[in-house]
Amino acid sequence: MDSMARALPVVKSAPTGGLGSLRLGDIPLRQEVELVSIDLPLELAEPLLERGLLPGCRICPVRISPSGDPIVSIDGSLLALRRETADCLCVRILSHLQDAD
Amino acid sequence: MASLALDSCGSCAQHRTQSLVRLGLSPDKWDYLVALAGNPNVGKSTVFNELTGLRQHTGNWPGKTVVRAEGAFGHEGQRVKVVDLPGTYSLQAGSEDEEVARDFVLFGRPDVTVVVVDATRLERNLNLVLQILEITDRVVVYLNLMDEARRHGIAVDPGKLEKELGVPVVPGTAREGIGIPELLAAAHDVALGKRDTKPFRLAQHAPDVEHAIERLVPVVEEVFPEVPNSRWVALRLLNADEAVQEAVTSGELGQLGRHDSVTEMDPPPEYARQKVLDAATRLRWELPPDFHDLVTEHVYSAAETIANAAQKRGLAKAGFAFDRKLDDLLTSRIFGFPLMLMILAVVFWLTIEGANVPSAMLATLLIDNGHTWLKGIAAAMSIPWWLDGFLLDGVYLATAWVISVMLPPMAIFFPLFTLLEDFGYLPRVAFNLDSMFKKAGAHGKQALTMCMGFGCNAAGVVATRVIDSPRERLIAIITNNFSLCNGRWPTQILIATIFIGALAPSQLGGLVSAAAVVGIALLGIVMMFVSSWLLSRTVLRGEATSFSLELPPYRPPRILQTLYTSLIDRTMIVLWRAVVFAIPAGAVIWLVSNITVGGVSLAQHAVSWLDPFGLLLGMNGVILLAYVVAIPANEIVIPTVLMLTVLTSGGDGGAGAGVMFELDSVAATGDLLRAGGWTLLTAVSLMLFSLLHNPCSTTIYTIYKETRSARWTTVATMLPVVLGVVVCFLVAQVWRLLAA
Numbered sequence: 001m002d003s004m005a006r007a008l009p010v011v012k013s014a015p016t017g018g019l020g021s022l023r024l025g026d027i028p029l030r031q032e033v034e035l036v037s038i039d040l041p042l043e044l045a046e047p048l049l050e051r052g053l054l055p056g057c058r059i060c061p062v063r064i065s066p067s068g069d070p071i072v073s074i075d076g077s078l079l080a081l082r083r084e085t086a087d088c089l090c091v092r093i094l095s096h097l098q099d100a101d
Numbered sequence: 102m103a104s105l106a107l108d109s110c111g112s113c114a115q116h117r118t119q120s121l122v123r124l125g126l127s128p129d130k131w132d133y134l135v136a137l138a139g140n141p142n143v144g145k146s147t148v149f150n151e152l153t154g155l156r157q158h159t160g161n162w163p164g165k166t167v168v169r170a171e172g173a174f175g176h177e178g179q180r181v182k183v184v185d186l187p188g189t190y191s192l193q194a195g196s197e198d199e200e201v202a203r204d205f206v207l208f209g210r211p212d213v214t215v216v217v218v219d220a221t222r223l224e225r226n227l228n229l230v231l232q233i234l235e236i237t238d239r240v241v242v243y244l245n246l247m248d249e250a251r252r253h254g255i256a257v258d259p260g261k262l263e264k265e266l267g268v269p270v271v272p273g274t275a276r277e278g279i280g281i282p283e284l285l286a287a288a289h290d291v292a293l294g295k296r297d298t299k300p301f302r303l304a305q306h307a308p309d310v311e312h313a314i315e316r317l318v319p320v321v322e323e324v325f326p327e328v329p330n331s332r333w334v335a336l337r338l339l340n341a342d343e344a345v346q347e348a349v350t351s352g353e354l355g356q357l358g359r360h361d362s363v364t365e366m367d368p369p370p371e372y373a374r375q376k377v378l379d380a381a382t383r384l385r386w387e388l389p390p391d392f393h394d395l396v397t398e399h400v401y402s403a404a405e406t407i408a409n410a411a412q413k414r415g416l417a418k419a420g421f422a423f424d425r426k427l428d429d430l431l432t433s434r435i436f437g438f439p440l441m442l443m444i445l446a447v448v449f450w451l452t453i454e455g456a457n458v459p460s461a462m463l464a465t466l467l468i469d470n471g472h473t474w475l476k477g478i479a480a481a482m483s484i485p486w487w488l489d490g491f492l493l494d495g496v497y498l499a500t501a502w503v504i505s506v507m508l509p510p511m512a513i514f515f516p517l518f519t520l521l522e523d524f525g526y527l528p529r530v531a532f533n534l535d536s537m538f539k540k541a542g543a544h545g546k547q548a549l550t551m552c553m554g555f556g557c558n559a560a561g562v563v564a565t566r567v568i569d570s571p572r573e574r575l576i577a578i579i580t581n582n583f584s585l586c587n588g589r590w591p592t593q594i595l596i597a598t599i600f601i602g603a604l605a606p607s608q609l610g611g612l613v614s615a616a617a618v619v620g621i622a623l624l625g626i627v628m629m630f631v632s633s634w635l636l637s638r639t640v641l642r643g644e645a646t647s648f649s650l651e652l653p654p655y656r657p658p659r660i661l662q663t664l665y666t667s668l669i670d671r672t673m674i675v676l677w678r679a680v681v682f683a684i685p686a687g688a689v690i691w692l693v694s695n696i697t698v699g700g701v702s703l704a705q706h707a708v709s710w711l712d713p714f715g716l717l718l719g720m721n722g723v724i725l726l727a728y729v730v731a732i733p734a735n736e737i738v739i740p741t742v743l744m745l746t747v748l749t750s751g752g753d754g755g756a757g758a759g760v761m762f763e764l765d766s767v768a769a770t771g772d773l774l775r776a777g778g779w780t781l782l783t784a785v786s787l788m789l790f791s792l793l794h795n796p797c798s799t800t801i802y803t804i805y806k807e808t809r810s811a812r813w814t815t816v817a818t819m820l821p822v823v824l825g826v827v828v829c830f831l832v833a834q835v836w837r838l839l840a841a
Binding site: 042049050052053054056062063064066067068069071075076077078079080081082085 | 142190191193221222224225228253393394397401405425428429432433434437438528532533535536537539569649650651652653654
């Protein structure tokens with residue numbers, strides 16, 4: 001049951017919005033961040049989860065496409081996202097201490 | 102004992118064989134059946150090749166292995182059959198690939214399922230492993246890419262993973278053959294029941310879900326006592342999974358646990374089966390609305406726990422310097438588009454230029470020599486003129502035309518395209534073009550199916566399977582015909598050379614006609630975007646789904662393997678279908694030109710009847726009739742037009758009524774057409790109509806096979822014709838207004 005409680009924030013049904021939540025779309029290139037939650041209904045979030053975008057994972061934007069969509073590095077592989085999708089990924093910046101694991 | 106039962110049983114496997122045939126497997130004899138599953142890009146096809154020795158088409162981006170491959174080999178005196186399932190991230194049956202894989206693991210009842218896992222991305226790969234373990238307990242996990250994991254500073258403990266998952270875990274590096282013998286041994290033991298497995302099963306769900314499962318499981322077990330995992334069945338039924346419900350209704354579910362039984366048992370009575378469905382429906386009402394989300398999250402958190410237990414990560418170094426440099430260029434804001442156009446232009450140039458010589462050789466062989474030779478034999482055997490004409494001038498010539506015009510460009514285009522795919526460039530193209538498709542309400546991967554359509558629309562339609570969302574896939578299918586296919590390029594080039602290139606000074610003629618053809622192709626792309634946009638605003642309304650695409654690392658393409666497999670996979674299949682459809686076309690062409698009513702052939706009747714309508718569209722009756730009879734294959738439009746022109750204008754130089762031909766020189770063709778009353782307007786209208794008309798019957802048939810819907814097949818067929826008629830009509834009216 002403990003793990004259930006922890007797993008629940010994987011997908012947030014309501015956007016928290018406001019200044020407090022940082023989105024992947026706002027992160028500059030080469031800044032590694034940690035995924036906190038995916039602000040999308042599950043059927044849209046599922047393909048992302050399957051491709052490794054799991055809460056707690058490290059994401060690093062590495063490139064911007066000709067039309068402004070990001071490519072992120074995750075788990076050592078490259079994933080192309082749409083800007084709208086990146087704006088639905090809530091992230092937090094890792095401090096150096098946490099980074100060292 | 103299990104192996105004996107398998108070996109000696111002839112009749113028991115009948116039911117199973119039936120379901121395997123339904124799943125598309127050829128029903129040969131084997132001792133045990135291995136299914137190969139795994140995420141995309143984990144080297145699954147490499148494992149397949151290592152096992153079977155067949156140089157199998159390997160996939161390096163999602164959904165590439167759309168055609169399931171199968172192979173066979175011998176191991177310790179047993180005949181082993183291996184089926185390569187499409188690479189999928191899960192078995193939720195959300196996309197076509199997932200459905201194929203899931204149905205096979207469930208209903209194909211493989212004796213062992215080998216799941217290939219990428220050791221560098223353990224957590225996300227485990228998601229699929231856990232889902233498969235829910236369905237079957239006969240699983241072996243092959244931990245591939247151990248070398249890459251070491252390079253990335255990731256240590257995976259196979260022993261620990263084996264303990265967590267409860268099934269054999271074999272580490273290795275498939276590319277170098279490491280771990281393959283061990284994998285074979287483990288698969289062998291599991292398949293023959295020599296090694297017991299205790300698969301990890303998801304334990305506790307949320308209380309509400311758990312409660313519903315606990316009440317449904319006894320019902321399932323009572324009706325289907327042999328089912329391998331009644332908890333999973335219960336969960337799927339609560340989820341209203343259509344395939345599982347169907348398996349309950351048909352009674353097929355009862356056979357799933359019986360791997361080596363001697364006799365198939367009768368399905369449980371109908372009222373019992375209905376009882377299971379009713380219980381599931383009743384319990385479903387008591388579940389929380391976010392039930393599906395809860396279950397999904399449960400799988401992910403289990404995968405995370407297991408992955409963390411089995412691996413240690415150092416500092417992961419992401420990406421390779423070379424890949425980054427290349428991506429800097431290929432997906433750059435400045436160079437991305439020009440490089441893409443350049444690469445595609447080179448592919449087309451190689452295709453058109455390279456195909457000329459073999460096309461001419463085939464034409465000489467099949468038409469000049471082959472046809473003459475066959476006619477000689479027919480004459481020697483004194484076959485009646487009508488039979489000889491029907492078979493040789495009609496059926497044979499049409500087929501010969503299709504083969505000689507279609508085979509060489511396809512044999513060049515498809516391997517080139519596959520090389521780009523193997524190298525890893527095509528996902529980047531999809532990525533570059535995604536924003537334009539997004540604006541049209543379509544999917545970024547439609548860029549790939551569009552490019553494929555330039556080779557062959559039927560192949561492009563099949564390729565749309567890589568698009569997960571049904572709405573966006575339909576858009577891609579319906580609009581694929583706007584890609585000017587191989588069969589239409591020669592028409593465009595010939596007409597542009599005769600009528601448009603001739604307007605320019607001779608040294609510029611080639612350039613001007615090439616520009617005209619490229620203009621038509623670009624117009625096709627514009628039309629594709631416009632109609633995608635229109636469709637997604639009207640009948641196929643919906644939001645563009647989120648787009649995420651894995652960009653695989655660049656890998657050196659395997660040239661020989663690509664040549665072999667793209668010839669088998671794409672070229673021959675498409676060519677075969679085209680030939681099948683060309684045969685009746687040839688017959689019809691010959692018949693309409695030789696059957697006379699009131700002293701005039703049917704063709705002439707049709708031409709004079711179509712003439713006024715053709716004139717409205719800037720063309721003439723000959724062209725329209727040629728397009729009607731050439732529905733089976735666009736390649737025969739020009740030969741048919743020439744034949745009909747001679748037939749109706751009474752000029753000489755033809756090869757006889759109903760005998761298709763082409764003239765050796767472009768100038769002679771031009772003279773013939775001008776004598777038939779062709780003008781610049783006729784040429785422009787023909788070029789437009791060649792772009793905007795119904796797909797060939799091969800493509801229409803493929804669309805029907807892919808959509809399984811007569812309605813969408815009709816839409817995909819009629820939309821381009823209607824557009825073509827409107828565009829040609831407007832152009833002709835404006836043209837005549839200006840000329841007057």
